[in-house]
Amino acid sequence: MSQTITLKIDGVEIKAQPxxxxxxxxxxxxxxxxxxxxxxxLEPFGSCRLCxxxxxxxxxxxxxxxxxxxxxxxxxxxxxxxxxxxxxxMLFVEGNHFCMFCExxxxxxxxxxxxxxxITAPTFPYQWPHREVDASHPDILIxxxxxxxxxxxxxxxxxxxxxxxxxxxxxxxxxKIGVNADSRLADTNADISDQALDACPVGALLRKQTAxxxxxxQRLYDLEPIGSEIESTGxxx
Amino acid sequence: MVxxxxxxxxxxxxxxxxxxxxxxxxxxxxxxxxxxQARLHxxxxxxxxxxxxxRPFWEMPVxxxxxxxxxxxxxxxxAAKAVDxxxxxxxxxxxxxxxxxxxxxxxxxxxxxxHFFHLCSPDLLFGFDADPSIRNILSxxxxxxxxxxxxxxxxxxxxxxIQATAGKKIHGTGAIPGGVNKNxxxxxxxxxxxxxxxxxxxxxxxxxxxxxxTVEHLEMAxxxxxxxxxxxSIIRADGAMDLYHGGLRAIDKDGNNIFDxxxxxxxxxxxxxxxxxxxxxxxxxxxxIGPEDGWxxxxxxxxxNTCDFIDTPEAEAARQEFMAVTDNKPNNLTLAYHWARMIExxxxxxxxxxxxxxxxxxxxxxxxxxxRRQEGIGILEAPRGTLFHHYRxxxxxxxxxxxxxxxTTSNNEPMNRAVQRVAEEYISEQMEITxxxxxxxxxxxxxxxxxxxxxxxxxxxxxxxxxxVDAEGKVLxxxxxxx
Numbered sequence: 001m002s003q004t005i006t007l008k009i010d011g012v013e014i015k016a017q018p019x020x021x022x023x024x025x026x027x028x029x030x031x032x033x034x035x036x037x038x039x040x041x042l043e044p045f046g047s048c049r050l051c052x053x054x055x056x057x058x059x060x061x062x063x064x065x066x067x068x069x070x071x072x073x074x075x076x077x078x079x080x081x082x083x084x085x086x087x088x089x090m091l092f093v094e095g096n097h098f099c100m101f102c103e104x105x106x107x108x109x110x111x112x113x114x115x116x117x118x119i120t121a122p123t124f125p126y127q128w129p130h131r132e133v134d135a136s137h138p139d140i141l142i143x144x145x146x147x148x149x150x151x152x153x154x155x156x157x158x159x160x161x162x163x164x165x166x167x168x169x170x171x172x173x174x175x176k177i178g179v180n181a182d183s184r185l186a187d188t189n190a191d192i193s194d195q196a197l198d199a200c201p202v203g204a205l206l207r208k209q210t211a212x213x214x215x216x217x218q219r220l221y222d223l224e225p226i227g228s229e230i231e232s233t234g235x236x237x
Numbered sequence: 238m239v240x241x242x243x244x245x246x247x248x249x250x251x252x253x254x255x256x257x258x259x260x261x262x263x264x265x266x267x268x269x270x271x272x273x274q275a276r277l278h279x280x281x282x283x284x285x286x287x288x289x290x291x292r293p294f295w296e297m298p299v300x301x302x303x304x305x306x307x308x309x310x311x312x313x314x315x316a317a318k319a320v321d322x323x324x325x326x327x328x329x330x331x332x333x334x335x336x337x338x339x340x341x342x343x344x345x346x347x348x349x350x351x352h353f354f355h356l357c358s359p360d361l362l363f364g365f366d367a368d369p370s371i372r373n374i375l376s377x378x379x380x381x382x383x384x385x386x387x388x389x390x391x392x393x394x395x396x397x398x399i400q401a402t403a404g405k406k407i408h409g410t411g412a413i414p415g416g417v418n419k420n421x422x423x424x425x426x427x428x429x430x431x432x433x434x435x436x437x438x439x440x441x442x443x444x445x446x447x448x449x450x451t452v453e454h455l456e457m458a459x460x461x462x463x464x465x466x467x468x469x470s471i472i473r474a475d476g477a478m479d480l481y482h483g484g485l486r487a488i489d490k491d492g493n494n495i496f497d498x499x500x501x502x503x504x505x506x507x508x509x510x511x512x513x514x515x516x517x518x519x520x521x522x523x524x525x526i527g528p529e530d531g532w533x534x535x536x537x538x539x540x541x542n543t544c545d546f547i548d549t550p551e552a553e554a555a556r557q558e559f560m561a562v563t564d565n566k567p568n569n570l571t572l573a574y575h576w577a578r579m580i581e582x583x584x585x586x587x588x589x590x591x592x593x594x595x596x597x598x599x600x601x602x603x604x605x606x607x608x609r610r611q612e613g614i615g616i617l618e619a620p621r622g623t624l625f626h627h628y629r630x631x632x633x634x635x636x637x638x639x640x641x642x643x644x645t646t647s648n649n650e651p652m653n654r655a656v657q658r659v660a661e662e663y664i665s666e667q668m669e670i671t672x673x674x675x676x677x678x679x680x681x682x683x684x685x686x687x688x689x690x691x692x693x694x695x696x697x698x699x700x701x702x703x704x705x706v707d708a709e710g711k712v713l714x715x716x717x718x719x720x
Contacts, residue, residue: 208634209324209414217404
């Protein structure tokens with residue numbers, strides 16, 4: 001498996017390993033492709049569509065599409081960036097995202113991609129759905145208002161924690177994260193040490209009473225935009 | 238402007254600018270054009286008490302502060318004090334308490350400076366009857382450039398203190414349950430020390446301006462929107478002014494204690510709120526006196542009246558001069574709020590001076606936790622007066638009840654009285670409404686610095702309309718100004 005694949009992203013030639021997904025090859029090469037449902041170490045999911053690129057002219061999610069020799073990938077085109085902006089805006093309006101007092105602010109990937117794309121306010125109408133907060137667990141809280149249904153908690157609990165605490169229930173706009181109990185998180189075997197709690201990209205799944213402990217200015221995305229960690233460490237050769 | 242009936246006429250000022258949200262004044266005149274009744278109506282942010290229900294309690298200091306853009310630190314810290322009780326962390330570490338106090342004094346310094354220089358100085362410098370086109374901070378800056386500069390830079394300095402302690406100049410996150418999330422680095426301290434001497438000097442100058450104005454206009458001030466009242470504030474155990482923490486003290490118009498050193502957690506045993514059908518604001522009152530006469534004033538004037546002394550030397554000297562004007566009896570002059578406010582600016586900068594030289598601010602012991610409780614009450618002195626935050630939570634840490642008494646609510650009745658007095662003195666028996674007349678009503682309200690006054694103000698250009706209508710609905714006179 002030492003064969004190296006060569007492909008181009010936005011005209012720049014990069015090397016990749018067979019079996020890699022486009023987003024993995026891009027990361028390794030220092031090219032940032034926006035994403036929310038993708039998390040290294042988790043099975044690809046392809047649900048948020050934020051990583052949509054044109055691969056040999058066809059739109060596809062970079063997190064699920066494997067690299068092939070000679071592939072030509074378009075990433076930062078104007079139309080793709082506009083498409084991604086619209087996805088981000090739709091995520092904001094279909095939930096109840098109040099960044100101004102959300103404890104994930106500054107560490108939130110949804111907020112961070114919105115800042116990166118220069119989104120100051122959504123252009124779509126807010127849906128203001130009625131959603132619940134499940135604070136029944138002594139150490140963990142689920143705020144469904146902020147859930148973007150990325151499924152990272154589902155995959156992490158199932159594949160890394162070996163628990164399967166979370167899963168999707170319902171369909172369409174009624175779809176939400178459920179727990180493996182009749183109704184409450186308190187009745188599951190979720191634990192404060194579960195890796196699933198660190199998988200949530202937004203402020204939906206939280207450890208209780210840890211809010212705001214990191215001062216403004218020292219939070220993850222206070223100084224550098226999301227993706228800069230990939231762009232600064234990657235190697236395009 | 239509202240049509241009236243039965244030989245009465247109603248004068249309406251709507252909206253009153255430089256006050257919280259949209260307010261209006263209604264003045265009812267009888268057939269002889271004498272003022273029968275004058276009322277100030279303000280739409281408040283009552284929604285917060287409802288829509289934070291169900292939220293986790295640790296969000297309160299960050300969420301509830303959003304009800305204000307000018308003194309959010311007051312709500313941030315007051316909610317934090319209440320939440321401290323919920324986590325059993327009310328006995329803060331020295332570093333945490335001093336960081337919070339520094340934030341609070343920075344807030345007091347910037348808010349008072351903004352009010353005095355930006356909003357009120359045009360009235361004081363140019364006169365109540367001056368051309369409205371020059372009654373704004375830009376004209377102050379043009380005619381008195383040094384004063385204009387001081388106002389801007391003093392506010393900036395206060396906000397820099399807030400940024401250093403809360404992370405942002407507006408709506409920071411510094412106070413967390415049981416403490417703070419950062420100390421003050423040496424670099425941050427040194428940056429603030431750089432301009433400290435200048436700020437102290439300018440604060441002295443501001444006290445002098447306010448004092449000179451009040452003394453020079455004392456005869457006018459004795460009647461201008463003035464009346465006897467009770468006064469309320471928190472007070473330190475030894476009777477010193479304390480803007481961050483202390484027991485509740487209420488005094489009557491002569492300075493006699495109504496109650497003293499009341500534990501914050503027991504405030505409901507001493508205070509109650511009345512609802513009136515013509516206003517969205519509640520009317521708080523002292524229970525033992527009752528709703529009719531139990532109303533009280535809060536804010537700088539009340540604090541100067543309730544305290545036995547100020548524990549910083551220059552502000553204490555200024556306080557003694559202030560009290561001498563009323564023979565050491567409580568000062569009940571509405572226009573004296575300005576002088577009292579500037580004495581607090583001087584006190585705040587003296588406190589900032591002390592704190593910046595205190596090495597506890599570089600400590601690393603930031604948070605304490607103790608026995609969990611399901612109810613917490615925080616009270617502090619916001620720039621505009623005593624502020625109450627009261628929360629109850631369930632076993633899941635979610636808020637089930639929230640009660641906020643903001644300073645402007647406590648000053649509701651006094652502001653109404655002030656409007657009534659000014660209306661009686663300047664509008665009664667007048668057939669023509671002058672611009673100066675309109676402004677006098679606002680000057681009286683503005684002396685109290687109602688909360689959010691700054692958020693909606695239009696730099697001295699007030700969108701305001703008064704219509705005088707006779708008993709038959711005929712418009713006698715109409716004056717308006719647009720923003």
